[in-house]
Amino acid sequence: MMLASTLGPTPYLVLGAVLFTVGAVGLLVRRNPLVMFMCIELMLNATNLTFVTFARQLDDVGGQVIVFFVLVVAAAEVVIGLGIIVGILRRRPGATADDLRLMKG
Amino acid sequence: MVPIIVFVVAAAICVAGALGVVLNRNPVHSALSLVATLFGVAVLFIAQDAQFLAAVQVIVYAGAIVVLFLFVIMLLGVDRAENLESEPLTGQRPAALVAGLLIGGGLIAVLVASTITGKHSSGAKVDPAQANVNQIGRLLFTDHLWAFEITSVLLVIAVVGAVVLARRGAPGSGADAVDAGIPADDFGEPASPDTVPPNDVEETVR
Structure with a gap:
């Protein structure tokens, strides 16, 4: 059952850093609010991967529990965020992040 | 291997x-x-x-x-x-790429150059004899019980918030759908072929 990886933690952490960077650049570059949201999910996944790597490295289940909480918070965040995006895009179809300068719909 | x-x-x-x-x-x-x-x-x-x-x-x-x-x-x-060609904020994209390279390069440099010196777990040690789910469950309902309960509150708030966002407008006025800007044709008889629904209009995002 144990598939104990012989790989050290560094490759996983570097992959997490790369995923985080791609997500961050995407968040800055893209203007479609939905795609920006997906980039946030990418960054959350990168941190989750880092948490799991450290949990394995330090023999601590606590890291995996934190990832569980991150998953729950990400789900709640997506529900609310997509609700807001639907509300905005229904009133102003095709709005991009640049068009949304006001807090008003 | x-x-x-x-x-x-x-x-x-x-x-x-x-x-x-x-x-x-x-x-x-x-x-x-x-x-x-x-x-x-x-x-x-x-x-x-x-x-x-x-x-x-x-x-x-x-x-x-x-x-x-x-x-x-x-x-x-x-x-x-x-449309990725137009760039409303001049120089934003190169600046974003530079910032991303700095973030990524910094993170990777730190990871490669350093060694992990964290303390090994004393309380929540991984027990290879036990299933992964058992360990997470035990920790969830002992050490992290408070966070777990707060999470349930968070989920309730998220559900209520989603419902509120989905139907805004005065309750009982029947104005929800109109207020949300849905064209009236979507509810009635199928639109005649010559009226193009607004969603199909081919316009690229500026």
């Missing part, structure tokens, strides 16, 4: 999916690339003995969140390609 192959394949899928999310101009393709990344991360979770999280990752992320994204894309009809 096998772990290395697993890592390389999963990492390639992850990075390709992540690049796909950012580089695809069509949001639907971005969402499908996101699924690839999520599956790759799930494989890496299994490779690090986090079986429960891998299952939750596939069920919650790939099964629920991405489907929610796709529903919203289909509902709003925003599956047009984004």
